[in-house]
Amino acid sequence: xxxxxxxxxxxxxxxxxxxxxxxxxxxxxxxxxxxxxxxxxxxxxxxxxxxxxxxxxxxxxxxxxxxxxxxxxxxxxxxxxxxxxxxxxxxxxxxxxxxxxxxxxxxxxxxxxxxxxxxxxxxxxxxxxxxxxxxxxxxxxxxxxxxxxxxxxxxxxxxxxxxxxxxxxxxxxxxxxxxxxxxxxxxxxxxxxxxxxxxxxxxxxxxxxxxxxxxxxxxxxxxxxxxxxxxxxxxxxxxxxxxxxxxxxxxxxxxxxxxxxxxxxxxxxxxxxxxxxxxxxxxxxxxxxxxxxxxxxxxxxxxxxxxxxxxxxxxxxxxxxxxxxxxxxxxxxxxxxxxxxxxxxxxxxxxxxxxxxxxxxxxxxxxxxxxxxxxxxxxxxxxxxxxxxxxxxxxx
Amino acid sequence: xxxxxxxxxxxxxxxxxxxxxxxxxxxxxxxxxxxxxxxxxxxxxxxxxxxxxxxxxxxxxxxxxxxxxxxxxxxxxxxxxxxxxxxxxxxxxxxxxxxxxxxxxxxxxxxxxxxxxxxxxxxxxxxxxxxxxxxxxxxxxxxxxxx
Numbered sequence: 264x265x266x267x268x269x270x271x272x273x274x275x276x277x278x279x280x281x282x283x284x285x286x287x288x289x290x291x292x293x294x295x296x297x298x299x300x301x302x303x304x305x306x307x308x309x310x311x312x313x314x315x316x317x318x319x320x321x322x323x324x325x326x327x328x329x330x331x332x333x334x335x336x337x338x339x340x341x342x343x344x345x346x347x348x349x350x351x352x353x354x355x356x357x358x359x360x361x362x363x364x365x366x367x368x369x370x371x372x373x374x375x376x377x378x379x380x381x382x383x384x385x386x387x388x389x390x391x392x393x394x395x396x397x398x399x400x401x402x403x404x405x406x407x408x409x410x411x412x413x414x415x416x417x418x419x420x421x422x423x424x425x426x427x428x429x430x431x432x433x434x435x436x437x438x439x440x441x442x443x444x445x446x447x448x449x450x451x452x453x454x455x456x457x458x459x460x461x462x463x464x465x466x467x468x469x470x471x472x473x474x475x476x477x478x479x480x481x482x483x484x485x486x487x488x489x490x491x492x493x494x495x496x497x498x499x500x501x502x503x504x505x506x507x508x509x510x511x512x513x514x515x516x517x518x519x520x521x522x523x524x525x526x527x528x529x530x531x532x533x534x535x536x537x538x539x540x541x542x543x544x545x546x547x548x549x550x551x552x553x554x555x556x557x558x559x560x561x562x563x564x565x566x567x568x569x570x571x572x573x574x575x576x577x578x579x580x581x582x583x584x585x586x587x588x589x590x591x592x593x594x595x596x597x598x599x600x601x602x603x604x605x606x607x608x609x610x611x612x613x614x615x616x617x618x619x620x621x622x623x624x625x626x627x628x629x630x631x632x633x634x635x636x637x638x639x640x641x642x643x644x645x646x647x648x649x650x651x652x653x654x655x656x657x658x659x
Numbered sequence: 660x661x662x663x664x665x666x667x668x669x670x671x672x673x674x675x676x677x678x679x680x681x682x683x684x685x686x687x688x689x690x691x692x693x694x695x696x697x698x699x700x701x702x703x704x705x706x707x708x709x710x711x712x713x714x715x716x717x718x719x720x721x722x723x724x725x726x727x728x729x730x731x732x733x734x735x736x737x738x739x740x741x742x743x744x745x746x747x748x749x750x751x752x753x754x755x756x757x758x759x760x761x762x763x764x765x766x767x768x769x770x771x772x773x774x775x776x777x778x779x780x781x782x783x784x785x786x787x788x789x790x791x792x793x794x795x796x797x798x799x800x801x802x803x804x805x806x
Contacts, residue, residue: 384733393671393696398735402668403793404746404760405728405736413726414748414758421724421771465726465746511703514756516724516748522695522757525723525750 264363268491269499269657270484271300272620277448277479277607280377285319288480289330289375292613296371296482296620300494304335307484308367311342311358313350313374313612316386330373345649348559350374351481351615352506352538352645352653358485359504359655368487374613375480383408383476385519397519404521409473409562411518413465416564420467423579425567427467431458432585433566434472434605440592441602443632446617448477449606472563477608481617497627502640502658503546507537509650517650532572534652535559535644539573542642542654550575553656554638555625556596557618559645560603566590569644570598592635600625600633618643619655626659665781665790672696673779673794674715680779681715682757682794688712693753716757718777719799720749723756725769737791739783749775749796762795774799 273295275288289312297303310331314324320343321329327341342361346353351374358372389395400406419425435455441447453471461471491498509517512528530536543549550573560566567581575596576584589595601607601621604614622641624630643655667673673682685694687701688710694702695716701709725747731738738744745761761769762780775796782793 381733385735391669393669396696399669399672399696400758401732401735402737403672404758405732405738405744406746406758407728407730407732410726410728410746414724414746417726418724418748418771463727463729465728465730467726511705516756516758521759522755523748525754525756 265365266488267359267362267485267501268488269501269619269623270369270486270491270494271296271298271302272483272623273299274446274481274617274620275479276446277477277610280478285315285375285377286329286333288377288478289326289373290334292375292480292482293330293371293373296484300484302369302484302494304337306369307335307337307339307371309340309342309358309361309370311344311354311370311372313354313616314343314345315376315612317379318377326375346651346653347648348609348611349615349645349647349651349653350612351617352643352655353615353651355483355616355619355655356504356506356653358483359501362485362487368490369484370486371482371484372616373480373482374616376610376613377478378476378610380476396521400519400521406521407465408518409465409468411516412473412562412564413468414516415568416467416562419564419568423582425582427459428455429582429585430467430472430563430567431455433563434458436585436591437560437566437599437603437605440600440633441606444602447602447606448608468562468564474561474604475608477610479607479610479613479617481613481620483616483619483623497659499623499626500658501655503542503548503654503656505538505541505545505654507534507541507652509534510537518648530572532569532646534650535569535646535654536572536652538652538654539642539644542656546656546658548640548656553596553640553642555600555635555641556598557601557621557641557643558599558603559614560599560605561609563605566598566603570596573644592633597635600630600635602633615643615645615653618645619657622655622657626657663789665792666785668782668791668793676715679718680777680794681718682777684714684716684753685711686714693755695755695757716753717751720751720757720775720796722769722771722773722775723748723750724771725761727766737783745769747775747796760793760795762797764798768798
């Protein structure tokens, strides 16, 4: 394997764009990333797209093919990867591997999404019987995604004494971080009182503690060291890049299943923990070396639980860290200086790519309005349907 | 008009034996892992033979966590009349936790660790006029909890 570098990153703002097709969002993000790298379409030797189940890709998840056919028929390999909400992270990993192997010198990864409104519905075309738990969870109990996270949250309150106020503070912090980020959809400060007064969805989670769904797109261009030197600017190395799947005995309540293991023979959320550990091993770093973490905060619970699961803190320690300002942009471990999913809303397959964009901006000191001072090592973590996890470590 | 017996929300999810309802699951004969609903294979990577059989799961368990659903879930889920309800995660002696709605469980009585037993409740009446029921967990009576 040879070292891989970030040549350029770009993103479309997050929000609701009813007049802009998914393909347009993807092209906007890719153009921005190429412009950032100082390259044009002809420089690309491969394109990897996260497959969306909602729009585009000719109904077959062929989003990379669709992009090339729309804008540059280069004849280069088009790779389309699935991975639910982790597909963006997996797309970055595939692009990384294509460069690391020496197969290509310049490869782009893109995730673009236009989300339907409200609770994410079940995909069409699957049998209505007990072989599909995504059918069962609806017909037998109406288990929405927030219900799964609420079950984890209630248990955390029981195990660690996490208070409703601390949970609300996690959401307040994410919204505060987004104030200075023009890409974020929700850029309005809120208070603990606002969060606790917002409608209860699945108690103990209020609507301001659960991420919305958004439209958005992000792209990264990765390349060899020679290419990175040609492009100029601060060298940002992809020091660690890993994907993983769930492990047997994982006690997490995983959407859309209706049962889980009661033992604790392996990590909770083992797909993400596995990817985070592999990325750290590849980069040769420990959690204590990481300067900032961009992670999937589908709810306020994730902000507290995930850093503990990854080994950044002891179980139950996040509450204290949050209460003492250690998770803020100027804290010991800034979590989601971008504002996270709670401020962006989740544009599923674009999310894992956006995390890499944000880390690159932070390490280049271009995160105007939400800059973590002196950040040199940043890590991402994202979870997807099917027990998919991905994690990327960038090093300046 | 004679009323027909209620239909299950999904065929093969639960069954009644000797007047008591049980969830249908799968047990691995080799490593004794249990699964719900029924599974095609054992998922334990250290289990090589993976000889599985369908079993009826224990009717009693303890509440591991719960949440009250304040918003009506999207279609596929039907409940008439719709009211906010509680979902529980119930730990069974087989070493698995099962999600399900809670019945007869007022908010002030719910607590983690409480003993629950399996029951069924009608969710709605279908277009053909038949009642459709799902499994739920309700507080165990003293006698049954001790059993």
